Amino acid sequence: MSETVRDFRNDPSAIAAEAKLRQRIATARPLELIPDVHPERIPQHVAIIMDGNGRWAQQRGFPRVFGHRNGAMAAREVVVQAGNLGIECLTLYSFSLENWKRPKDEVDALMDLCAMYLEGEREHLKREQVRFKVVGRRQGLPSHVTDAMDKIEETTKDCTGCTLCLAFNYGSRAEITDAARAIAERVKRGELSPDAIDEDLFEQHLYTRGLPDPDLLIRTAGERRVSNYLLWQISYAEIHVTDALWPDFAAADLHAAVRDFASRDRRFGGIRREALATSTEV
Numbered sequence: 001m002s003e004t005v006r007d008f009r010n011d012p013s014a015i016a017a018e019a020k021l022r023q024r025i026a027t028a029r030p031l032e033l034i035p036d037v038h039p040e041r042i043p044q045h046v047a048i049i050m051d052g053n054g055r056w057a058q059q060r061g062f063p064r065v066f067g068h069r070n071g072a073m074a075a076r077e078v079v080v081q082a083g084n085l086g087i088e089c090l091t092l093y094s095f096s097l098e099n100w101k102r103p104k105d106e107v108d109a110l111m112d113l114c115a116m117y118l119e120g121e122r123e124h125l126k127r128e129q130v131r132f133k134v135v136g137r138r139q140g141l142p143s144h145v146t147d148a149m150d151k152i153e154e155t156t157k158d159c160t161g162c163t164l165c166l167a168f169n170y171g172s173r174a175e176i177t178d179a180a181r182a183i184a185e186r187v188k189r190g191e192l193s194p195d196a197i198d199e200d201l202f203e204q205h206l207y208t209r210g211l212p213d214p215d216l217l218i219r220t221a222g223e224r225r226v227s228n229y230l231l232w233q234i235s236y237a238e239i240h241v242t243d244a245l246w247p248d249f250a251a252a253d254l255h256a257a258v259r260d261f262a263s264r265d266r267r268f269g270g271i272r273r274e275a276l277a278t279s280t281e282v
Contacts, residue, residue, distance in 0.1 A: 041262035043215035045089040046082060047230055047237070050075070052221030052245030065109040070247040072117045079130065079164055081251045085258060089163045089211055091135070093229050097171035111142050114168060118148035122155050129161030135207040136170035137178075163211065170207070172231035179205035208233055216261045218254075220246045238264050 050071055057067030075092060082090045095110055118132075125132055134149045149168075182205045186192040192201075203209060214230060214237045222243040226234065240257040242249070 037259060037262040039086060042086045042258060043261050045091070045212045045214045046087050046216045046218060047091040047214035047234065049093045049219040049227060049229055050246040051219060051223050053247060055221065056245040056247045064106055067247060068110060068113055072113060074247050074249055077251060078249065078254055081254050083128070083162045087162060089165065091165040091167060091214065093167045093170065095168045096228065097169060097174055098228070111145050115144045115148040118152045122152045125152070125156050125164065126159060129159045130156060131159040131161070131163045132156045133163060133165045134168055135165050136168045137174065141169055165211065167229070172228045175207050176232060206232065213237070216240060216257065218242065218257050220244050220249050236268050238266065
């Protein structure tokens with residue numbers, strides 16, 4: 001460990017930082033439907049790239065894993081507030097296939113943190129009627145992580161509230177490749193005619209099958225790229241970028257993102273409503 005990076009576990013300032021975050025989450029006021037936004041303008045599916053955990057920790061002189069741990073706590077607040085707003089599906093980008101390139105101690109810590117988070121949230125999500133789903137490759141993950149994934153999915157499979165998806169060991173190019181390979185195998189076995197392959201069938205072979213496409217993509221920490229995330233699914237998603245680092249992303253930030261989304265004119269390849277109205281009046 002670098003001499004400029006302090007051990008956070010018994011550091012008073014680290015303990016204070018975590019206590020402050022816990023207090024913020026515990027006292028967050030519920031965000032009910034935004035008064036000046038029609039319920040139909042609330043996004044059905046919100047996908048988030050949770051960026052900035054490492055920078056948040058390093059700004060405070062702590063190792064990156066300290067930021068990841070606080071980021072996991074912040075995720076709980078966002079899940080609760082998303083449900084209050086009427087968002088039906090929330091997908092969080094937690095660990096990408098490219099993240100294996102990070103230092104081994106950070107990767108190991110992320111694996112342990114994932115398993116602990118899933119174990120700790122399992123009964124809470126069931127009580128809140130949140131269905132949990134993991135999207136990504138299970139191959140190559142430690143057994144304690146995949147066991148935790150299996151348990152939380154099984155525990156919440158019959159929940160009827162919003163759906164929380166964790167994109168873990170995920171890469172969109174890999175997802176598309178896996179889907180193409182699965183379809184090719186079906187064609188090879190004679191189960192499927194090439195003429196039957198269309199967008200709907202392809203989507204049935206994606207990790208996200210059965211879920212609606214994201215309406216809104218939020219990226220924190222001011223980054224303006226999609227980072228191999230849900231490339232097929234975000235074709236028509238609106239993108240909202242905030243400078244807030246993920247552990248600092250609070251209820252008000254989600255509120256602002258949804259308000260921004262509601263103000264957009266989603267055209268899906270068409271023309272603006274104002275232009276359409278003008279053309280019909282001529």
